[in-house]
Amino acid sequence: METVVRVAVPIPAYRCFDYLAPAGVPLESLLPGVRLSVPFGNRIRVGYLIAVVETPGCEVERLRPAAAVLDAAPLLSETDLKLLRWAARYYHHPLGEVIQSAFPVHLREGGGAELARPSGLVLTPAGAALDPATFRRAPVQRRLFEVLRGRERPLPASRLAELAGSGRTVRDAARRLVERGWAEWVDLQDRRIPAVAGPPLQLNPAQLGAVDEISQNLGRYGVFLLEGVTGSGKTEVYIEVIRRVITRGEQALVLVPEISLTPQLERRLRERIEAPLAVFHSGLSETERAAAWLGFQKGEVGVLLGTRSAVFAPMRWPGVIVLDEEHDRSFKQQEGFRFSARDVAVMRARMADIPLVAGSATPSLESIRNVQRGRYVRLVLPARAGAAVAPRYRVLDIRARRLQDGLSEGLIAAMRDTLAAGDQVLLFLNRRGFAPALVCHGCGWVARCRRCDANLVLHARESRLRCHHCAAEHGLPGCCPSCGQEDLRPLGVGTERVDEALRRLFPEVGVARIDRDSTRGRRSLERMLERVQQGEVGILLGTQMLAKGHHFPGVTLVGILDVDAGFYSTDFRAAEHTAQLIVQVAGRAGRGGKPGTVLLQTRHPDHPLLQRLLRDGYPGFAAAELAERESACLPPFGYQALWRAESKELALSMDFLARLREEADGKNGAVHWLGPAPAPMPRQAGRYRAQLWLKSARREELHAVLTDALARLQETPERRVRWSLDVDPVDFY
DNA sequence: AGCACGCCGACT
């Protein structure tokens, strides 16, 4: 009886494929999680061993032998695998693709066998007994021999190069020693990080209280929501917790929402933590990513700092997971395997029996709710003495006011005063480009994208019209393509237009515009931020890039140019998002003793949620918004899934979703269906998109319906429609 | 997802 292995192949299919074990491979090495290369169709692919099975899922004659086992030992632990299986079930995504997402590309492609098993060099007993004089005519071997004799631990291969001028000669020398039986390579798999972490931090009582509470939970599951405004010292709490974790010989996984936030956190961690630290995000080369991942997997890296995709990186010695800016929506993957790194991290902490520390000045409503239900522990850091005083909010009613390129008189006057006092101003507008539309005053023609249901955005400096939803780009028409008149005018205001107006209004003041367009080049963001810190800039202007991470101590006035854009939207999370944005932007301002002022331009000064935010701050807003969500049975009080479809024709997409609904509707009264309906922007890049919304007060019921519908879809697939399923969607585009 | 297979239109 030959051994049969079940393999998850990374294809969009909800089933596994069985193979005969490769010839000559002992049963003990067929462990769940090892990578295999398998013949698949007429190609060779990398798959992941799920189990050794008794009875294959198809006729024995159809089984083909796997080509090879790629790992001597699984790179994923059983807990890792358990987490991935949970994620595949929860997000209803094919297991092979889910497992694949845990690996860096280098390993997905079957590479990295030598990287996968880092080795160290040790002397064999025969070698240890040698007389150094043996190496009279081989100085490099002799040097290597002496280093090895002086060590208790194996010498990592990665450190060979330090021993001589050329890495090449040392490796040759090492090979000689091994060939003669005087030294051998040993696996460093179990080498544990040294439990040294550097001196403890000086913390204030609140920070110390938080650290102690978390520390008491080391080695146990627990979620700690660390709430504190910018400058309240959340980072020190993370660092001290990590320091203590490292001292226990355990590792820390630190997740941030965006690459741009890694450098500053990396610097602060390196200053304070002596254990090896690695960074993992998409800005690195594949080789660097693989090295960081493997270092963490083997337990040689003490701290892994990464973005969303790092949430699955295996930990040899799980200690703690830190989730910075936990409310940030970037933690949700928006294509393919649509997981929430925040939710996966929580489940991971639970499965690994370790604490998770989630920090934010503006926690997500989900997390606040979990505190209320007693699932998370809330730890509050008050603003530190000497740090920025809480900002004053003021509403600027701009109804019936003439705006100058998006700026009201009141705002301009306040800016004048602030600049005259030698302080800096920060303006926030979440719309890049010069103007969001170009219209003809003769006939009303509007520049539209040919492939999307969207206006083209005017980028005046480059004289281009761009679609912000696809790659379309055009030059500026000299006259109206519809009526021929030469009266095309920009309508609406983007950051580029405000930038231009500011240079006119404040010619002596330096302006820094920070958005995706102005920070395109490498290091250009860094350079701009440097200019701001050095005081060369009086006015900072930007999109949400400004709301994240960076602190501007010289800023005492913040202007939010268009509050309404956020509060009035079909997306039920828009208000939450906007409130977070306002508080986050406000938090960039102010310095010791000098309170910042936040001016909000709005045409709806009486909007109840805005009022609530200004009167009671974020906690008050959150309470009000939670009450609304509860009465509407929206998350976190109800569960949702969004089924999206996309095809060449709207009817095709709609019909596909209608079929899904018809086949399942009525079978489960606990699940409510909305749609199918065209997406808010039905046509994008020439494809027609529709969506079907599922809601339920009971998660299990929702998931049962999804499982059921997917099973039917497997039987009768629809090939002309590309679809995706989004569990716990955060965006409804 | 790829890839082969197969069936219909417009071309050297």
Place this chain on the structure above:
DNA sequence: GTCGGCGTGCTC
């Protein structure tokens, strides 16, 4: 007559 469009089925 064929080249190639893409709808369909399959991958252990």
